[in-house]
Amino acid sequence: MLNLRTAPLAVIALSVAALVTLPATPAHAQDAGASTPKQVKKAQRKEARAKKNAELGELEKNGYNPGGEQNDYPQNLQNAQAKVNAKKAGQPAPASTP
Secondary structure (H helix, E strand, O other): OOOOOOHHHHHHHHHHHHHHHOOOOOOOOOOOOOOOHHHHHHHHHHHHHHHHHHHHHHHHHOOOOOOOOOOOOOHHHHHHHHHHHHHHHOOOOOOOOO
């Protein structure tokens, strides 16, 4: 029978024994092909940047100049966007307003 002095020692001994016999696998084990959250975020940033640059390129092809005169902003941006949307829909581009 356990007395008050040996009871805490028995609990500690059982706890240590249980920890030693646990498998040595990490709690967050992932397979080798899985990406880490950092890699996933980096890929998402690259994808978003590529999409943004492609959209800006389309707008520039249709008359928008981000470094040009800002006197006609936002009308010049809206005109370029209307042209891009018309091309995507297969319709003729609308006439630009001065």
